[in-house]
Amino acid sequence: MKSTPGSTVGVEKYNQACVKPTLCFSQGAKKPFKKVTDVSSGDPQRAGMSPISFVRQVLAVCLYPQLLKEKSLPLDVRQRAQKLLGSCGGGSVGSYSKTSCGIPHVHKSVAEFITRRDGGVSSHPENIIFSSGSQKTLSLVLHLMASGEGETQTGVLTPVPCPHTLPMLLDETGVALMPYQLMEGRGWALDLDELHQALKTARGRCEPRAIYISNPGNPTGHVQDRKTMEEVIRFAATEGLVLLAEEVYQDSVFGQGREFLSYKKVLFEMGKKYSETVELISFNSISSASMGECGLRGGYMEVINMDPAVNNYLRSMQGTSSPPVLPQLALEVMVNPPSPGDPSYETYTQEIRRTLTTLSQNAQRACEFLNDLPGMNCQPAMAGVFLYPSLHLPPQMIEEAKMLGVEADVLYCQRFLEEEGVCLGSGCENGQEDQNYHIRLCVLAPPATLEEVLARLRSFHLLQLGRFP
Amino acid sequence: MKSTPGSTVGVEKYNQACVKPTLCFSQGAKKPFKKVTDVSSGDPQRAGMSPISFVRQVLAVCLYPQLLKEKSLPLDVRQRAQKLLGSCGGGSVGSYSKTSCGIPHVHKSVAEFITRRDGGVSSHPENIIFSSGSQKTLSLVLHLMASGEGETQTGVLTPVPCPHTLPMLLDETGVALMPYQLMEGRGWALDLDELHQALKTARGRCEPRAIYISNPGNPTGHVQDRKTMEEVIRFAATEGLVLLAEEVYQDSVFGQGREFLSYKKVLFEMGKKYSETVELISFNSISSASMGECGLRGGYMEVINMDPAVNNYLRSMQGTSSPPVLPQLALEVMVNPPSPGDPSYETYTQEIRRTLTTLSQNAQRACEFLNDLPGMNCQPAMAGVFLYPSLHLPPQMIEEAKMLGVEADVLYCQRFLEEEGVCLGSGCENGQEDQNYHIRLCVLAPPATLEEVLARLRSFHLLQLGRFP
Numbered sequence: 001m002k003s004t005p006g007s008t009v010g011v012e013k014y015n016q017a018c019v020k021p022t023l024c025f026s027q028g029a030k031k032p033f034k035k036v037t038d039v040s041s042g043d044p045q046r047a048g049m050s051p052i053s054f055v056r057q058v059l060a061v062c063l064y065p066q067l068l069k070e071k072s073l074p075l076d077v078r079q080r081a082q083k084l085l086g087s088c089g090g091g092s093v094g095s096y097s098k099t100s101c102g103i104p105h106v107h108k109s110v111a112e113f114i115t116r117r118d119g120g121v122s123s124h125p126e127n128i129i130f131s132s133g134s135q136k137t138l139s140l141v142l143h144l145m146a147s148g149e150g151e152t153q154t155g156v157l158t159p160v161p162c163p164h165t166l167p168m169l170l171d172e173t174g175v176a177l178m179p180y181q182l183m184e185g186r187g188w189a190l191d192l193d194e195l196h197q198a199l200k201t202a203r204g205r206c207e208p209r210a211i212y213i214s215n216p217g218n219p220t221g222h223v224q225d226r227k228t229m230e231e232v233i234r235f236a237a238t239e240g241l242v243l244l245a246e247e248v249y250q251d252s253v254f255g256q257g258r259e260f261l262s263y264k265k266v267l268f269e270m271g272k273k274y275s276e277t278v279e280l281i282s283f284n285s286i287s288s289a290s291m292g293e294c295g296l297r298g299g300y301m302e303v304i305n306m307d308p309a310v311n312n313y314l315r316s317m318q319g320t321s322s323p324p325v326l327p328q329l330a331l332e333v334m335v336n337p338p339s340p341g342d343p344s345y346e347t348y349t350q351e352i353r354r355t356l357t358t359l360s361q362n363a364q365r366a367c368e369f370l371n372d373l374p375g376m377n378c379q380p381a382m383a384g385v386f387l388y389p390s391l392h393l394p395p396q397m398i399e400e401a402k403m404l405g406v407e408a409d410v411l412y413c414q415r416f417l418e419e420e421g422v423c424l425g426s427g428c429e430n431g432q433e434d435q436n437y438h439i440r441l442c443v444l445a446p447p448a449t450l451e452e453v454l455a456r457l458r459s460f461h462l463l464q465l466g467r468f469p
Numbered sequence: 470m471k472s473t474p475g476s477t478v479g480v481e482k483y484n485q486a487c488v489k490p491t492l493c494f495s496q497g498a499k500k501p502f503k504k505v506t507d508v509s510s511g512d513p514q515r516a517g518m519s520p521i522s523f524v525r526q527v528l529a530v531c532l533y534p535q536l537l538k539e540k541s542l543p544l545d546v547r548q549r550a551q552k553l554l555g556s557c558g559g560g561s562v563g564s565y566s567k568t569s570c571g572i573p574h575v576h577k578s579v580a581e582f583i584t585r586r587d588g589g590v591s592s593h594p595e596n597i598i599f600s601s602g603s604q605k606t607l608s609l610v611l612h613l614m615a616s617g618e619g620e621t622q623t624g625v626l627t628p629v630p631c632p633h634t635l636p637m638l639l640d641e642t643g644v645a646l647m648p649y650q651l652m653e654g655r656g657w658a659l660d661l662d663e664l665h666q667a668l669k670t671a672r673g674r675c676e677p678r679a680i681y682i683s684n685p686g687n688p689t690g691h692v693q694d695r696k697t698m699e700e701v702i703r704f705a706a707t708e709g710l711v712l713l714a715e716e717v718y719q720d721s722v723f724g725q726g727r728e729f730l731s732y733k734k735v736l737f738e739m740g741k742k743y744s745e746t747v748e749l750i751s752f753n754s755i756s757s758a759s760m761g762e763c764g765l766r767g768g769y770m771e772v773i774n775m776d777p778a779v780n781n782y783l784r785s786m787q788g789t790s791s792p793p794v795l796p797q798l799a800l801e802v803m804v805n806p807p808s809p810g811d812p813s814y815e816t817y818t819q820e821i822r823r824t825l826t827t828l829s830q831n832a833q834r835a836c837e838f839l840n841d842l843p844g845m846n847c848q849p850a851m852a853g854v855f856l857y858p859s860l861h862l863p864p865q866m867i868e869e870a871k872m873l874g875v876e877a878d879v880l881y882c883q884r885f886l887e888e889e890g891v892c893l894g895s896g897c898e899n900g901q902e903d904q905n906y907h908i909r910l911c912v913l914a915p916p917a918t919l920e921e922v923l924a925r926l927r928s929f930h931l932l933q934l935g936r937f938p
Contacts, residue, residue: 043559043564045558045561045563046558046559046565047559048559051561051563056532057533059532063525063528064525064529067529088764089507089514090512090517092514092515092520094514094520094765095512095514096510096763096764132793292563293563294564295558295562295563295793295794296562296795297794322766324765324793324796325764326795327793
């Protein structure tokens with residue numbers, strides 16, 4: 001077997017440039033901390049956030065139906081579990097999904113949720129495709145779009161910064177990342193001129209076939225307004241690009257006066273010229289902020305205006321291995337939470353509210369804290385779970401990193417991990433290049449954990465700056 | 470977006486030839502049965518088999534840790550759940566796996582299980598790669614091997630019949646299926662001369678790079694003996710082929726005097742000439758017979774003698790989307806069941822025994838029953854969950870199928886579904902071609918369900934034969 005396929009060459013390059021700090025521990029050395037805190041990815045439960053009780057109770061009953069008789073569990077938990085079990089083959093989560101595309105009842109629930117969310121713009125179960133998280137669904141789409149080499153290679157217009165898993169995913173699937181810069185000074189807004197410029201540049205180098213949007217922005221925390229979204233939709237329509245809208249943090253907008261609008265809704269409110277032509281795929285996931293069920297790995301995409309053959313193909317890609325049942329059930333609970341009057345309604349609502357309050361307060365607190373540090377500059381986040389401050393490093397430190405063959409923000413994160421036991425993400429993982437350094441920090445954590453991280457960051461940061469007076 | 474990528478052309482052809490009967494219902498017509506019974510795939514829980522209590526109890530507690538206080542659950546269930554939660558990031562199944570390749574504790578448990586199973590031939594955690602079922606892991610491997618077109622296209626020597634999901638998987642990944650026939654008259658044994666002949670034929674058409682083995686055989690129920698396995702290993706060594714060993718039914722051998730030997734064990738007992746050179750990947754899954762947890766989607770592969778870069782690449786393919794946590798925990802329970810003296814030991818052992826007894830008795834009963842039908846001939850199964858009888862159909866029925874543009878075994882299964890509400894698998898899904906017709910039938914079902922299926926099959930079958938006197 002060949003040792004590495006052609007498409008991994010780029011991955012290797014990427015791995016070399018952005019060595020994950022976790023790989024770089026000096027073996028066996030004594031550390032001045034007891035445990036490692038990882039705030040590099042959006043993994044709230046690892047950071048100590050609690051799961052939503054209703055979700056876990058329903059899933060536990062589905063797994064072990066003897067609990068249906070357990071009176072200490074709320075009635076609506078047991079009723080929901082009973083209903084969900086009824087939607088499973090043989091009444092068991094241990095059977096393959098009833099169809100190879102998933103459980104029809106869950107398709108229906110998701111479509112109803114989207115229809116409600118978008119104020120009546122209708123969603124159809126046959127356009128919903130399940131997968132193990134939004135990365136997996138995106139990977140399916142990219143595999144389908146990938147073709148060509150050099151100037152004919154499929155390219156995707158990609159925001160910089162983008163979600164940190166995206167560059168590697170594009171590379172793996174043989175799709176070229178064609179960057180468009182988000183405007184840091186304007187709260188990471190998307191700029192239409194920049195988009196046109198980026199497309200022009202891309203056209204000389206590959207065949208751009210899609211534009212990727214992360215809204216609410218990962219890792220920027222930006223929330224797009226309707227005007228921007230309409231511009232993007234017109235741009236995609238004019239240029240014949242598929243619109244890939246990652247909307248995983250739709251449930252976690254906390255910025256004053258901001259609200260989440262889905263690309264689907266905006267598209268359908270722009271009239272038939274657009275709503276019947278623009279190819280849109282939007283992604284959502286149970287790893288989102290308020291559910292935070294990253295370990296279960298579940299998500300869906302909604303596919304709009306695609307050739308039916310594409311839709312069928314995406315469904316059939318699941319076909320050889322039907323999607324896992326439990327994440328689908330978790331998804332059903334996410335899109336169909338307890339209603340007012342249900343026994344679990346109060347607890348559920350409190351838990352969701354507590355999560356969003358923590359998130360909002362943490363984001364504000366951390367942003368102010370970071371902006372008080374010399375050489376750090378942080379745009380306030382309006383949504384999502386990340387802060388993404390820029391890092392102005394002394395030239396000597398940049399030089400040192402160059403000599404070590406790593407990016408300076410990677411070196412910074414690596415040292416922080418080695419010295420303080422906190423794992424941050426480096427901006428180069430988010431597609432940031434040159435001397436435009438950033439760090440990425442998930443702020444959905446218990447406030448005490450966040451304080452600890454911030455305190456360690458301050459002392460480390462000041463020490464670094466002090467090393468190069 | 471292009472409507473279908475190049476590689477799906479074959480899939481379309483395949484889909485047309487082997488139309489899944491479930492797609493062919495006449496809409497809205499009244500049926501002489503109340504519900505559809507699906508025995509086409511190995512999905513015991515859908516057919517009504519119960520899950521193993523210990524597995525479900527442990528997973529339910531992991532999902533809803535308040536159950537740790539539930540005294541009605543056995544102590545070893547709660548202790549195991551506590552231990553497994555300790556191996557999860559943040560002590561929660563809702564966090565991403567601790568490493569992007571999975572939970573280290575589970576890697577270790579699986580390696581220890583393999584070492585025990587193979588009488589001390591050691592297995593190493595770093596060679597274990599998790600995935601959502603054996604199809605997904607195989608898909609990763611095939612993607613890595615796929616290259617070329619026409620005479621340079623990667624080919625895999627594939628048994629006919631093979632697992633019914635395999636032809637489509639090969640096609641999807643752009644790998645050519647190069648058939649070698651199993652010897653039906655000899656209980657579906659593998660024949661070395663046939664293997665050589667198949668390789669010779671394949672070499673003119675593509676670049677064969679691997680041989681796929683299903684042992685215990687899916688759908689044949691054949692169990693390979695050591696001599697055959699040694700021949701296959703020597704063949705792979707001489708011809709420079711990677712050995713892909715699907716060993717999912719290793720826990721369900723019931724034929725008198727038969728036992729499962731892993732390819733790993735046989736390889737390592739053949740001396741260093743082979744054990745240090747032959748590239749072997751073996752697959753296992755929690756969907757196997759005694760666990761039957763198909764809906765959870767979990768499995769692993771063990772990778773032997775591969776270039777470390779391949780191993781790293783296969784692990785990194787998971788990297789952009791860490792594997793789901795719950796299936797890993799189910800896998801841990803599968804490879805590490807209760808020990809004698811543990812509170813759950815008796816129940817666990819009884820449940821496993823009950824499953825295997827049902828399986829063995831059903832297989833024998835169904836085989837005798839099928840052999841009593843005119844125009845049907847069934848080899849006895851020694852393992853696994855399927856029977857795979859051949860079907861001698863009247864020439865008129867074959868002619869009729871030809872006119873309808875489907876294979877005759879597909880037409881047979883389709884009619885059986887429409888008229889009797891039972892979904893069988895057709896041999897053409899297992900790679901069988903020409904007029905060599907077969908049906909596939911999962912016999913791991915409650916005995917009463919099996920009896921019902923058999924009775925319906927008899928009356929349908931006799932009616933079909935009667936239509937063409």
